[in-house]
Amino acid sequence: DAGVIQSPRHEVTEMGQEVTLRCKPISGHNSLFWYRQTMMRGLELLIYFNNNVPIDDSGMPEDRFSAKMPNASFSTLKIQPSEPRDSAVYFCASSWLGGSGNTIYFGEGSWLTVV
């Protein structure tokens, strides 16, 4: 089975530009998570969805960040306008909420550099 698929894997963009990160969760999973990893702050949970509905977006740093999940197989994280401090690795993860557990499985990450 395919794992969590993220795109792009790497992106370099100029300050002020819009950035859109994409994620396809594991088929059958009903929870989706967006994390950001930086050296200073470690792994931060930005937002998570259950059954395509945002449950907790308290980790979203500012209004410049937005996330959507229009259907069970696709999610986006958008940054507009981007700033150099947004440079980080953004991980998408998914899990099956219910049954015997809720282990989250990560994509390979999207490495974002804002110059």
Add this chain to the structure above:
Amino acid sequence: AQKVTQAQTEISVVEKEDVTLDCVYETRDTTYYLFWYKQPPSGELVFLIRRNSFDEQNEISGRYSWNFQKSTSSFNFTITASQVVDSAVYFCALSVNTGGFKTIFGAGTRLFVKA
């Protein structure tokens, strides 16, 4: 509020040494899950183990073992006879139900295994 503390920032050992990575968690929930993930230099996050709050049985998987003690809110990870390939950052994580399972991570412990 939930919290995961990994007090060891970096550990350096020589190959074949045993090493224990500490994890202390905080939560008021009676139902929760604990996890360990490995992040090798390539950057992906790899799931290692999940434990639920009702199962304090220790687990061994090859050279890996985990010790879960609710009395001390700890979930420690031991690698026996470490190998160079074990060099990675290891994250402990806690998942609780907040209308969906929210998983938060500790700061990670970077393990260097020298040949």
